Amino acid sequence: MQAAERCLRPQHSQHSAWVSRSCRDQQHRSCLLDKQTRQLRLQCTARNSVSPFQSSSKDVPARSNKAVQQQQQAQELQPGSSSWQQGFSRHKWQWRDSSINYVTAGCGKPVLLVHGFGASAGHYRRTIPHLAQNGFKVYAIDLVGFGASDKPAQQYTIELWAELLVDFMAEFMPETPAVLVGNSIGSLSCLTAAAAAPEGQLAGLVLLNCAGAMNNKGVINDWRIVLALPLLLLIDLLLRTPPIARALFDALAQPETISKVLGGIYVDKAAVDAELVDIILAPAFTPNALDVFVSVITGPAGPKPWDLIPKVSCPLLVAWGDTDPFTPIDGPVGRYFLDLSSSRPGTQFAVLEGVGHCPQDDRPEQLYRQLLPWLKQRWA
Numbered sequence: 001m002q003a004a005e006r007c008l009r010p011q012h013s014q015h016s017a018w019v020s021r022s023c024r025d026q027q028h029r030s031c032l033l034d035k036q037t038r039q040l041r042l043q044c045t046a047r048n049s050v051s052p053f054q055s056s057s058k059d060v061p062a063r064s065n066k067a068v069q070q071q072q073q074a075q076e077l078q079p080g081s082s083s084w085q086q087g088f089s090r091h092k093w094q095w096r097d098s099s100i101n102y103v104t105a106g107c108g109k110p111v112l113l114v115h116g117f118g119a120s121a122g123h124y125r126r127t128i129p130h131l132a133q134n135g136f137k138v139y140a141i142d143l144v145g146f147g148a149s150d151k152p153a154q155q156y157t158i159e160l161w162a163e164l165l166v167d168f169m170a171e172f173m174p175e176t177p178a179v180l181v182g183n184s185i186g187s188l189s190c191l192t193a194a195a196a197a198p199e200g201q202l203a204g205l206v207l208l209n210c211a212g213a214m215n216n217k218g219v220i221n222d223w224r225i226v227l228a229l230p231l232l233l234l235i236d237l238l239l240r241t242p243p244i245a246r247a248l249f250d251a252l253a254q255p256e257t258i259s260k261v262l263g264g265i266y267v268d269k270a271a272v273d274a275e276l277v278d279i280i281l282a283p284a285f286t287p288n289a290l291d292v293f294v295s296v297i298t299g300p301a302g303p304k305p306w307d308l309i310p311k312v313s314c315p316l317l318v319a320w321g322d323t324d325p326f327t328p329i330d331g332p333v334g335r336y337f338l339d340l341s342s343s344r345p346g347t348q349f350a351v352l353e354g355v356g357h358c359p360q361d362d363r364p365e366q367l368y369r370q371l372l373p374w375l376k377q378r379w380a
Helices: 002-006 021-042 065-075 127-133 158-172 185-196 223-239 242-252 255-265 274-285 289-298 305-311 332-340 364-378
Strands: 089-095 098-105 109-114 136-141 178-183 202-208 316-321 347-352
Touching: 089 158, 098 127, 098 158, 109 127, 109 158, 109 185, 109 364, 127 136, 127 364, 136 158, 158 178, 158 185, 178 185, 178 364, 185 202, 185 305, 202 364, 223 242, 223 289, 242 255, 242 289, 255 274, 274 289, 305 332, 316 332, 316 364, 332 347, 347 364
Parallel strands: 109 136, 109 178, 178 202, 202 316, 316 347
Antiparallel strands: 089 098, 098 136
C-alpha cells in the first residue's frame, strides 16, 4: 500500500504531460497490485449512525415541490466526481469506521493539503496541479464529515481531524517527512496535528488564514465576536432544535446562497464559478451532512493557536489574505501570527495583498510566489 500511494496512475483521465515515464511505470505496477483493495474501499458508504435530524415523513411536514426538486438537482452533482479531478487519482482509505476520500497527483516530496469548513479537497483544485507540476507528490484529503468522506453522526472536533491527519501521514508517507498545508479550520487542524505528531513526521507546516477556533465562539478576544456573541448563542440554541436546524440548513444549501457567501470572502469574483459552487454544495445532500454542520457550529471551540505553537518544532509559513472578513489580519489571530514571525525561529509571515479568506483558490498566484520557494527549502 505504501509503495502504491507514492505514485499512483490517475483512474479517471489520461496522464498529464508532467508525469514522467518512470513515474507512469511505477503507477501501472502499483495500480495492478492495489486494484482489488481500492475497489473494496470504494464500496464503503456512510455508516448507519442514528441522526437526530433524520425523521420519518409523519414527524416532519412535507417539503414543497420546489425544495424537493432543488435537492434532487443537487444530489445529481455527486460529490467527488467533478471535472476538477481530471488528471488526478481518486482514492478511498478506511480510517476507524469511516471511508475517507482523497486525491493524489505528481511525484516527489509529500505535501498534504487540508481544506476548511464546508469545503473538500476540491477547494485546492488550482493548487494541486501547480504543486504537482513543480515536483511534489500532492495529497488532498476530505476530512471526515466533509466532501466525499463518510459523515458519521458524532461530535466533530479539531482534535478528531488532527488524529486523522497524523494517522494519514503515518499510513502513506512513513519514510519521508511531509509538509502540511491547511486553510481556515483546516489550518487549526494541521496545527493541532503538528503539535501531536511524532518527532520527524513533519518537514514543515503552512497555515493559510488560520482560524482561531472551530467556531467563532472561541475567538472571544475579538471585539467583533464579542458584539456578535448573543446572536451566535441564539443560533446555537436554534440549531439544537431539529426542525429549525433543517430549515436553516436547507436555506443555506442553495446555489444562489453558496455563490453569495463565497462572493463575500473572495476578491476574485470570477473564481466563484459554477464548479466551485458545485464543490461546496454537493456534499450538503449526502447522509448526515446536517449533523456535521450542527456539530461544528455548536460544538466545542477547540484548542487555540497560541496554546499549540509551543508544542510545534518544525518550520512554519503563515500566509494571510489581507481582505479576509472571517479571520481579519488585524484580528487577534492575525496579529498573533504576525508577531510570532519576529519571535519564533523558523517562522515566516507573508501578507497576500488583495486576497480573501481562501488564498489557495482566490488569486492563488499570490500564494505560489511565497509557497513554492519555501517548500523547496524544506528538503534542500
